[in-house]
Amino acid sequence: MALVVFVTGESFCTGRIRPAAKTASATKQKQEERKEMIRALYSAASGMTAQQLNIDNIANNLANSNTVGYKSRRAQFQDLMYQTTVQPGSQAGASTLVPTGLQLGLGVRTASNEIIFAQGDFSSTGNPLDMVIQGRGFFQIKLPTGETAYSRAGSFQLDSTGNIVDPNGNPLQPQIAIPAAAQAITIATDGTVSFTLPGQNAAQTAGQISLANFQNPAGLNSIGQSYYLPTDASGAALIGVPGGTDGIGTILQGYVEQSNVSVVDEFINLISAQRAYEANSKVVKAADDMYSQVNNLTR
């Protein structure tokens, strides 16, 4: 007897208080009533899924906390649609209106995990081909496919023909070659690479490194190995020489840029994500308990 009223809810809830809802969207209302039994469960489940993704993201950041040039990512969440159970402004009585209505939210979704391009710490390596960009720029790397990839990881070496290459063996663009006999390699803050040959005092210029900048670096596509590719969202690469006024940055020789992951911050995020997951799982349990009590009303 009691259960009938509970499930349909019509007999006491759409009476005098909500005439507008009954006439305008009677069918929709019925559908919502049916779904209502599982709304809390699905909201909590969406929260658990979102936190799971948050933890996946934190795990990747922590795994890369020692990766040179790695930029951390941060998950961003959004609330989902709202079901309007009572329309705001509907008639509450002969002369009163419902002021705000009743809206029930349906949970959360992960909107994006954006790349945080904050500068990482520098560590001194003493290797003359290690470089750090102090600013927003990216090194240009030519991939074997002919595409240009962009990277913040500035630990370079020489290959068998003397070209400056990254740890994957892909050449830095524009290509700069250093002869095998070169003694001291110097890279100026404006990217000019010079060297001296044995028995000579004057330095010779091998080339100038140019850097790329993007309108919206957060829109770049990560393809692994510290490489980024441009997308429609990031805009095309804007090429410039280091040290200019356009914010592209300057080059510092003999250092590498560490990952910008803050292990302490990530652990704090991990704790809060884990607790949020737990809280959502408690809601699942509570909803389950309550529905089980409803099922036990009739004997």
Added chain:
Amino acid sequence: MDAISTSAASGMRARMESLEMLANNLANVETGGFKADREFFSIYTGDDASADPQTGDIQTLPLVETHWTDLSQGNLINTANPLDFAIDGDGLFAIDTQGGVRYTRNGNFRIGPTGILTAADGSPVRALGGGPIQLQPGIAVEMLPDGTMQQSGQPVGQLELSAFDRGSMDKIGANYFVPLDGAKAKQATGVVQQGKLEQSNVGAAESSVRLVAIMRQFEMLQKAMNIGNELNRKAIEEVARVTT
């Protein structure tokens, strides 16, 4: 149906709606700029309440008739991202979405491919008086507390900050609020902070306490309903027993 069962059923239904609201709040405990929803209990008075004053037996039922959004300040976290903004105090950022102007507390902005400041979904952030904010590529952005953005010391635009009365906004998802018909935007008094994001204002500890309260109240109401059923059973089976 008797009065005990009806009241209890109404109470159970109201607690379930409370649970649904709480579930949504907890699901959004990490959503930047999210504002918690709270239920607003009211009492439904039966049609016969005024008709029969002598008995004093007025039938009233608890009901979640409306909700209110807790617009209190969430914690500000430091992100060091120059395009993250948080409002300290009242006010909302205005975003020109395809569906019209929407308002949000989530200041996780970025620069679009054409150089305009956009929200996370790519919709342009509205400048004071309308229109987008055009930025120069690669030049550091500085934000003054009143929402004026500067590049190389030159102002490039000012964010529109609007405040609304409590209860005059609806949530539409994706962290957006939309003002109800006739709601007027007021001058916001909050200040904009750069490199920070506002966290959700859902208190996890407080929500856990409310979760326990809702469950226990639900249990009590279920017991009350069983008592009502038991009384009915006795009335039917024992009071009206015809003894031979």
